[in-house]
Amino acid sequence: MSYPIRPISEDEWSSFSGVLAEGFNWTPHPIQSERWKSNTEFDRTLAALDGDVIAGVTGIHSFTMTVPGGQLPVAGVTAVSVLPSHRRRGILSQLMRRQLADVRERGEAVAALYASEAVIYGRYGYGRASDGLSLRIPKHGSAFVAGAPSDPALRITVAKPAEVRATLESVYESILAERPGQYRRNEHFWTAVLADEEFDQDGAGALRCVLAEDSDRVRGYALFRVKSLWGDNGQPDGELLLRELYATDPAAHALLWQSLLNRDLVGRVKATRPVDDPITQWLTDVRYLNASWGDELWVRLVSVDAALSSRAYSAPVDVVLEVADDVCPWNAGRWRLTADTASASCKPTGEAPDVSLPVAVLGGAYLGGGSLDAQHAAGLLTEHSAGAVRALATALSWSPAPWAGLVF
Ligand SMILES: CC(C)(COP(=O)(O)OP(=O)(O)OC[C@H]1O[C@@H](n2cnc3c(N)ncnc32)[C@H](O)[C@@H]1OP(=O)(O)O)[C@@H](O)C(=O)NCCC(=O)NCCS
Structure with missing residues (x-):
């Protein structure tokens, strides 16, 4: 069966986002829905229609993404969902084919996405292009090897994330071109990174920030939350959940990691990192990384x-x-x-x-x-x-x- 496919208009947002909420079993707060809406490129959405009902959806973020040796326009595929009542009738396949044809027509040679399930996108020509390492490092396993970089000019300062947004953005911009897969963030992505309503916190408290800086400039930052936990006999056992960490040089990078791992009342740091994060080299006892691998970006060569x-x-x-x-x-x-x-x-x-x-x-x-x-x-x-x-x-x-x- 074939379903007509077309972009949605802004006043169809509630039906479009309803398909996302249903597919992802998600109950967004109105503020979250509004954030998503404001970061939607409506002319790049697609909806598959069953009569008047929007049965399947997808969208695209128009990214500038770092690739080896440069940066390219890349179609960042997002918001993929099909109503449970319409699943396994080929709607996603129809959406994917139409979307790839649109991407080609627009002149983007590459599409990329995060997959909710790793089995979905290979059939549409996407390949697993990057991996992430999920780490759980206990404080007692956090000693660094001799020779890890340090710089006596560097110090850690505590900052309120929203107040240093411009600084964070400029650190990120300065490292953006180094690693393939990183993409330029518009203001909506920065709003999402710094989002800190109670429903963003997932029981782990406010978003926190430390900066690594010398007397001239900020050379790196870490954003994280800390779940305050205690053992049966009152031992501090907090869980630090790293949101992101970027630094312009190895000494700043090392100092940020050390400040997280040594933070008082924290028993362990949990983070998902690139597979070559220097922390994989700095720990004296690499077993304490407690690392597990997972797929991250999926990439499709459109042309x-x-x-x-x-x-x-x-x-x-x-x-x-x-x-x-x-x-x-x-x-x-x-x-x-x-x-x-x-x-x-x-x-x-x-x-x-x-x-x-x-x-x-x-x-x-x-x-x-x-x-x-x-x-x-x-x-x-x-x-x-x-x-x-x-x-x-x-x-x-x-x-x-x-x-x-x-x-x-
Ligand atoms: C994933 C999803 C979009 C698939 O939509 P759909 O319209 O049911 O997919 P299709 O009917 O076009 O399926 C095409 C093929 O992919 C397979 N497939 C689709 N989703 C699959 C899944 N989650 N697991 C395994 N196989 C899947 C189908 O079995 C079918 O295989 P076939 O070609 O061998 O018959 C839908 O199940 C959904 O909305 N899931 C919840 C939200 C989600 O995870 N979205 C993806 C975000 S990245």
């Missing part, structure tokens, strides 16, 4: 040629890729990717392929993470020329590891 020629590469590569893509058929076929560390081109070709792979694998590797070698070893891609996968994997890899850091 393989434009996407692959718009990023930088870690090593020279010259390969013919045979791409399978039945959702965006304009990508299917053979592409010659030629890149060195200064320039890249990706053009259609009739030459014999070196590697055959689904488009989702390229999306998964696009930001410099992913694991082409492991997927090859797992038999998920086909190598026709010996060494071609290794060469491609090396060229696509990037440091630092990709990570967006803020769900959209």
Whole structure:
């Protein structure tokens, strides 16, 4: 069955957001709903209609996202939901196809999203592009290795988050281009980061902020909440929930981590971090990271040629890729990717392929993470020329590891 699909107008917000509330089993406070509405690009929403009923929805944030070696316009897919009464009738599939065609028409070569469930988006050509490490570090396991960076000029100051918003924004802007996956935040995203109504606190108290600064400037910040907990015999056992931590240099980064881990009355710090966060190197006893891996961003190459020629590469590569893509058929076929560390081109070709792979694998590797070698070893891609996968994997890899850091 086919459902007409179109963008919604602003006065349809309540039906549109009703589908989100229903799908996510979410009861938003009117303030949360209003925040979401104010960050909605209505001309980039889509609704699938069953008669007068909005049965499925999605939307896009128009991002500027860091990719290896630069920044690109990226479609940040969001607000995906189908009414429970209409699930598994193909509505999401219809929305996804229409959305990808719209993204292509707009000239964005890449789409990215956070998935509520990891099984959903692979079928639409999205690949797992970044991972997050969930950490639970007990205070008694927080000793740092000798040689961890420090700077006697640095000090920690306590700040009220809302009062230092401009400072936080400028720290974030200064590190934005370093890590693939990070995106420029508009004022609505900053409002969301600093949101601190009681319903934002989830029982963990007010949003708190510490700055790492020297006499000239602020070099980093951490935003967090602390759940005040006590053991049976009155031992302090608070839980510090890190919201975000950004720093312009390793010494500021280390000092911020230490100030969180050593905070009085705190028994442990919980955080989700990029897989290469320096804390993974600084703890003397790495077992106390208590780390578990999870998928973070999913990336889709909407136009393989434009996407692959718009990023930088870690090593020279010259390969013919045979791409399978039945959702965006304009990508299917053979592409010659030629890149060195200064320039890249990706053009259609009739030459014999070196590697055959689904488009989702390229999306998964696009930001410099992913694991082409492991997927090859797992038999998920086909190598026709010996060494071609290794060469491609090396060229696509990037440091630092990709990570967006803020769900959209
Ligand atoms: C996820 C969701 C949008 C799927 O919508 P839908 O209209 O039921 O999806 P479709 O009918 O188009 O499904 C297409 C395919 O994906 C599969 N699929 C969809 N959602 C799935 C899920 N959550 N788990 C496993 N498979 C799923 C379907 O079985 C179907 O498979 P098939 O092509 O092999 O038959 C809907 O279940 C939903 O709103 N969930 C709650 C909110 C949510 O998680 N949104 C996603 C936010 S990132």
